[in-house]
């Protein structure tokens with residue numbers, strides 16, 4: 001069946017911020033062939049979306065919005081201690097995590113409940129609770145938007161960094177990720193319990209000898225208690241990245257704020273939680289028009305209902321400015337602005 005391209009479509013159901021803008025043209029694709037056909041429509045520019053959970057729309061979108069719905073999970077290869085799984089880019093990330101846990105395949109459990117699709121996961125090298133996509137990544141297949149040709153990218157070629165990859169930088173808009181191959185552990189797993197509240201939560205759950213299913217449940221419990229559910233209040237999770245700075249910057253902040261939290265990085269550099277910096281500037285829980293900084297996590301900007309993308313962007317500009325003024329640190333947005 002030829003792909004069905006619709007005109008003048010509201011993107012409200014397609015972004016977790018709940019921003020009401022329109023796409024000039026819109027289609028959903030379920031296979032590589034449909035993706036190629038949509039690209040051959042000749043409508044430009046093209047914007048591919050998954051769950052819209054890392055996108056802030058500040059205007060109507062010209063050109064063609066393609067929603068990736070290529071959905072399959074396939075056991076590709078079984079090794080003695082690992083298995084390779086190929087996953088269609090349109091699969092919901094948490095569906096993959098649940099499938100892996102149910103099949104006793106380890107490595108994804110700390111990334112439970114991250115919204116969005118598998119195809120978008122490499123774009124910012126998603127991560128949570130001490131684990132990133134790159135830790136389980138083998139390769140991906142992507143379609144070049146100008147030619148429809150498929151190219152395989154290795155781990156190295158993806159140039160993963162902290163919430164970063166080549167697909168956010170030099171190859172932005174040039175490739176659409178159609179599938180991702182991950183390598184998962186079995187039958188024994190190496191659990192990562194060192195980060196955040198995981199160990200403490202497992203204790204409160206009464207679990208002494210956790211397995212991957214327990215870790216996944218603990219992570220879900222922690223996330224539900226801290227992060228707003230986009231079904232109830234529009235948001236995109238962390239709006240900013242945690243800044244990485246020189247140790248000297250941290251030492252200077254420590255003079256006036258001895259309690260400043262930080263995490264050591266190589267080369268005399270440190271990571272400072274953006275949420276802490278934002279809170280120190282008085283933004284935590286503050287409402288500005290229809291938007292604001294979430295009361296339980298300052299790093300999350302929310303839409304209280306009816307906010308425009310521009311309103312949210314303006315708030316983020318003000319936050320960036322005040323953190324710069326108070327601490328001399330330039331916050332970077334994690335969310336993609338369109």
Ligand SMILES: Cc1cc2nc3c(=O)[nH]c(=O)nc-3n(C[C@H](O)[C@H](O)[C@H](O)COP(=O)(O)OP(=O)(O)OC[C@H]3O[C@@H](n4cnc5c(N)ncnc54)[C@H](O)[C@@H]3O)c2cc1C
Nearest residue numbers: 050051052053054115116117119120126127176177236237
């Ligand atoms: C409540 C909440 C909590 C979150 N927690 C986390 C977290 O813990 N860790 C984390 O890393 N992120 C987190 N996020 C952000 C978000 O879940 C991830 O960035 C996710 O990978 C976005 O997936 P998506 O399918 O919704 O992408 P979209 O928002 O649809 O797209 C994001 C970007 O990727 C591009 N893109 C989408 N699909 C493709 C594709 N197939 N090929 C090429 N480019 C593509 C889009 O054009 C856009 O630039 C959270 C978001 C929310 C709402």
